[in-house]
Amino acid sequence: MRLWIKASGALKDTYSIWVAKLAPSGPCRNPDLETVIIKATSHDEQCMDYKNVQRVFKWLRTSPLYLKPLLYTLSIRMEKTRSWVVALKGLMLIHGVFCFDLPAVQKLGRLPFDLSHFSDGHVNPNKAWVFNAFVRSYFAYLDQKSAFVRLEATRETKHGSKELKEETVMEELKNVEKLLGLIDLLIRIKPRNPSMNVVLVLEAMDCVMDEVLDMYAKFCVRVHHVVSRIIDFGGKDEAGVGLDVLRKAELQGGKISKYFDFCRDIGVINVSECPEIVKIQDKDIDELVRIRDGCVSEKKNMKGDTNNNNNDDVVAYEFNNCRAIVTSSEKQLDLKTVITDQWEVFDDDLMDSASNATNFPIFTTSNPFLDSLSIVPYIPVCNNPVLPDLIIL
Structure with a gap:
């Protein structure tokens, strides 16, 4: 039975190669490239045909235009096959294609074929389920990776320029x-x-x-x-x-x-x-x-030092009846302004020097906005002020 499976697989590969050579060339078809892809994804389960795999990659390195016929031929082969060997080789081949830093590969998106429900039709179902699960898991990852690569390429295009927002x-x-x-x-x-x-x-x-x-x-x-x-x-x-x-x-x-x-x-x-x-x-x-x-x-x-320093000294500074509370640090020579909730209000020298000016008391409060009416005296304004005659005839 095993010998018959190998013989039938070899016959299928030979027939596919013969059909590919007779097929006309076109934008999506290249007979020589199809032949190499069929040999790279043959029914031989012994090992991967790396010689033909490298030939496929050589076509792709020659020109990105060969990507379209490559995907077309590989998709047709993956959709038709019922052999886990051909399916696994096809996934390994498309996995190698992702290693090429080509914009067309990065913009591919989801894979052009679907193996999420793959089932081998030649091996006993009691033995084939492990191979089916392996192929499905491999496909699920490559399919999601292809979509992720496209998302990354779109993001890099959007944020690639330094002028664009991160x-x-x-x-x-x-x-x-x-x-x-x-x-x-x-x-x-x-x-x-x-x-x-x-x-x-x-x-x-x-x-x-x-x-x-x-x-x-x-x-x-x-x-x-x-x-x-x-x-x-x-x-x-x-x-x-x-x-x-x-x-x-x-x-x-x-x-x-x-x-x-x-x-x-x-x-x-x-x-x-x-x-x-x-x-x-x-x-x-x-x-x-x-x-x-x-x-x-x-x-x-900016220097990496914290602002919370309990060893800072508080210094009161006074000049021309103006007072400020500052701190001096042992590590820094400059002075820093400290915001506090204790407020003091002082007389203005202009009020003391004014003739017969009323001396208002000094208030100390914790919130200057709540007690502002009691600090600043109210001076009524005459409703009918008498304006001096500034024009002398």
Whole structure:
């Protein structure tokens, strides 16, 4: 039975290559490129045909115009196949395409084919479900990553210019959450049965492990950056979302450690040491908690020194009957004005020098606005004032 499956798969590949060579060329079709793609995604389950995979990538490096026929041919092949081998090779091929820094790839969006309900039609269903689950998990991640890459490209285009406004803290938090969800989808890709420890599956796991290292490194950089932005500019909402992201990241860190241990046990080649799990300092977490709870933290000046210094000396300054309360610090030579709730009102020299002026008492009050009527005397204004005759005829 197994020999018959291999023979039928080889016949299908030969027939597809023959049809591709006879097909006319067009904007979406290139017979030579189709032939290489069919060979790269053959029914041979022994291993990936990396020679033809590199030939596909060489076509793409030659000109971005070959991306459209590549996606067209690969989509047709993925939609028709009922073999988990062909489906897995096609996913590995499109995964490699994402490594090209091409605007057309970044703007791709969702994948042009759907393997979310893939089911192998050649293997016993009791054995095929683990391969089906592996293909579906791999597709789910690549499909979401393709959408995320497009979102990132759009955001970089929008905020790429230095003159444009930087994205808000909440927008950056949402992007970090999406990246966290991508990593969660990524670590779900794993063989769920010892019978899956075949060469092709292990090669796919090598690609997955490289992706885990890359995506988690990006997440660590972004989460540290957004935490510092929340502490500097964020409010209660941002701090609450940030704490939730840190809680999820802590839980995911344990899952990643277990995932690396599992991959090491099944013999994945590229598994070295587990990446350093993201760790936020306790003082930053406490600061986020204070911001979320609405507590006012100690603010810092431009030099990094705090304004709350209990060793400052209070000095009263008086000049020309004008008084001010200032402080002098041992670390600074200049004087600082201190705002206090104790107010004093003094006589004006002009009132003392005025002839027969009424001497008004001095009042001391804690709130000058409430007692202003008692401090300032009321001087009635004559309703019918007599104006002097300024014109002398």
